[in-house]
Every structure is written in C-alpha cells, then in structure tokens.
Amino acid sequence: MDLGLVLLRLLLAALLFGHSTQKLLGWFGGAGPVKTAGIFEQWGFVPGRGLVVLAGLSELAGAASIATGLLTPGGCAVIIGTMAVAAAATAPNGFWAQQGGCEVPFCYGALAVVLAVTGPGAWSLDHALGLAFGLWWGLGALVLGLLAAAVPLTARARVLRGRSTTTTR
Secondary structure, eight states: OHHHHHHHHHHHHHHHHHHHHHHHHOGGGOOHHHHHHHHHHHHTOSSHHHHHHHHHHHHHHHHHHHHHTSSHHHHHHHHHHHHHHHHHHHGGGOSOGGGTOSHHHHHHHHHHHHHHHHOOOSSSHHHHTTOOOOHHHHHHHHHHHHHHHHHHHHHHHHHHHHHHHHHOO
C-alpha cells in the first residue's frame, strides 16, 4: 500500500508541476503568464496576471507538499481549492477535456481529496516526523479547500455580473 501511495503522490505532483509551469513559464506547450492572464480575464478572474501567478505558485506549493508527503492535508487543501476554481471556470464547456471541460482539474482535485483522506503513507516526511493525520484531517482539507475556492469564485461572479449588465445596456 505504501508503494501505491508514494507512486500516486509522485505522479500527481509531477502532473501538477507541469500544470503550474505551463502557466508560469510556458513550459510543456503552455501559454505562459501573459497569454494565460488573458484566458483568466475572459473567465472573469481579474487581475489576470496576478491570479495566474497565485494559481501557479499554489499548484507548485501543493505539488511539493504532496511529492514529499510533508504537511499533506495542507498541500491537498491548496490543490483542492485551486482545482475547484479551475473546474468551475471550465465546467460550462462540459466535463471532458477534449471539449475544454473540467475533467483535468476535477481529477487532480479528486486525487488530492483521496490523498488527504488516506494520508501520504509510510514513505513520507509526515511519517518520518511522526505527524499522523487521519480521516478528520482529510475532511478538513476538503472543507478548507472548498471554502478558499469560494473567495475567487465570488469575485469572478461579480465580474461576470458586471459584464452582463454592461452588455445589456
């Protein structure tokens, strides 16, 4: 079981690293911060550039926590929140990524929930440091991540409402 958990942690962390550096640095075929900022602003996340940096750095921090298994519920909460925001922005396109939907952020967020609930396993810094997190910590990570996501999603809703008001005049 510990081998499976470390593989899950490393694979998810690698995917999150790629996901974040596409935004921040334009690596792996990503748009980079300037073009991604334009996408964020189309989705209603303003200021786009600042929120791209915040999202990318959050994803990197969460990936580092998950990869090392250090303070795992906290790193998972960061990923849950970030991916909930991304999923909400892409959900109008449906579920599947092929259509620009929310499949990828949903899956990354769901995997973070799984790790938060199960814990990082024996091959982790949490275990080495004697930090034990159980089910309640995992559920707390889920709640914290979703509450944190409510902040940018509420701001986005205001921006989108403002746009619809100005276009109907």
